[in-house]
Amino acid sequence: DGGITQSPKYLFRKEGQNVTLSCEQNLNHDAMYWYRQDPGQGLRLIYYSQIVNDFQKGDIAEGYSVSREKKESFPLTVTSAQKNPTAFYLCASSINNLNTGELFFGEGSRLTVL
Amino acid sequence: AQKITQTQPGMFVQEKEAVTLDCTYDTSDQSYGLFWYKQPSSGEMIFLIYQGSYDEQNATEGRYSLNFQKARKSANLVISASQLGDSAMYFCAMRGHAGGTSYGKLTFGQGTILTVHP
Numbered sequence: 001d002g003g004i005t006q007s008p009k010y011l012f013r014k015e016g017q018n019v020t021l022s023c024e025q026n027l028n029h030d031a032m033y034w035y036r037q038d039p040g041q042g043l044r045l046i047y048y049s050q051i052v053n054d055f056q057k058g059d060i061a062e063g064y065s066v067s068r069e070k071k072e073s074f075p076l077t078v079t080s081a082q083k084n085p086t087a088f089y090l091c092a093s094s095i096n097n098l099n100t101g102e103l104f105f106g107e108g109s110r111l112t113v114l
Numbered sequence: 115a116q117k118i119t120q121t122q123p124g125m126f127v128q129e130k131e132a133v134t135l136d137c138t139y140d141t142s143d144q145s146y147g148l149f150w151y152k153q154p155s156s157g158e159m160i161f162l163i164y165q166g167s168y169d170e171q172n173a174t175e176g177r178y179s180l181n182f183q184k185a186r187k188s189a190n191l192v193i194s195a196s197q198l199g200d201s202a203m204y205f206c207a208m209r210g211h212a213g214g215t216s217y218g219k220l221t222f223g224q225g226t227i228l229t230v231h232p
Contacts, residue, residue, distance in 0.1 A: 033219070042118075042205060042222035043159075058219075088157060101147060101209050103220060105159035 002027045006091050006106035013078075013085075014114055021076045021109045023091035030096045032074035033103065036060060037088040046089075049074055050096060078111060086113045116141045118206050118223035126229050127196045134181070135191040135226045137206030143167075146210055148189040149220060150180065153203040162204075165189060196230045203227050 004025045013019045025032065031050045035043040045058030049068040063082025068074055074093075078085045088110050092103040117140040127133035139148065150162040165173045165180045173180045181190040193200055204227075207220040 035222075040225075042224045043207075043220075044222075045219060048219060090157075090159060092159070101220075102149070102161050102164060103159075104161070108157040110157075 004091055004093055004104055004106035006089075006109050009107065009109060011109060011111045012114055013111065016080045018077055018079050019085075019111065021078070021089055021091075021111070023074045023076065023106060024072055025074075025091075025093045025104075025106075026072060027093055027104060028071070029093035029104070030071070031094045032068065033092045033094075034058075034064070034066065034074070034076045035090045035092065037090060037108075043090060046076065085111055087111060116143070116146075116208050116210055116221045118208055118221055120206055120223035120226050122226045123224075124227045124229065126231060127193075129198060129230055129232050130195055132192060132194045133196055133228065135193070135204050135206075135228065137189045137191065137223060139187050139189060139206075139208050141187075141208060141210060143210045146208055148180070148182070149207040149209070150178070150189075150191045151205045151207060151222075152200075153205060153225070155202070159205070163191070193228075198230050198232060201228060201230045 007022045033048040034046040037043050044060050046064050047066040049055035065077045090108045091106045094103050119138045146167045148165045152160045163173050163175045163178045165182045177194045179192045203225045205225045206223040
């Protein structure tokens with residue numbers, strides 16, 4: 001089945017450690033996105049990529065890094081520079097077209113810093 | 115800058131009744147799109163309905179309809195015949211001008227938790 005796979009679903013890390021969240025899609029979508037969701041809050045855009053080997057910062061990129069070496073993959077690294085990394089992270093993808101621009105989401109990764 | 119406001123932190127509805135979830139937006143873009151997503155407790159985001167700013171008719175998808183009032187900058191979601199499975203968080207979102215780097219970049223509201231009572 002086509003879709004977006006995020007892993008791991010739950011992740012614990014100690015302060016000062018970098019962690020990488022995986023996001024893979026087999027929808028052949030050009031664009032991919034990372035959003036962060038805090039409890040009871042809406043989603044905030046971290047990074048997005050419209051094409052392989054290119055990506056742009058979103059609204060809250062500080063303390064995060066990404067890569068887009070393959071169309072299917074858009075991993076997110078939460079670095080030790082991120083002051084408050086405990087959150088729910090959602091990866092999404094979309095076809096770049098003039099129509100709905102609907103985002104398809106993965107099931108999310110919940111990161112907890114101990 | 116774009117902004118989405120959902121003023122209802124929580125809503126309650128009786129099963130089989132209709133409910134309206136409010137959403138207002140602010141943008142200087144002439145062309146934009148409005149979305150509603152559902153987020154069950156599992157965390158996944160489920161796309162419900164889309165309305166383009168130039169669409170003259172309100173969007174409908176099954177039990178979901180979008181009450182689009184452009185002059186008021188509102189895009190309320192109406193769920194008819196509520197079901198227990200409709201209990202979830204609902205997010206209104208906006209995509210700005212459909213040009214180049216704006217594709218797919220959605221700005222989300224804070225969400226409304228809907229609880230459907232039997």
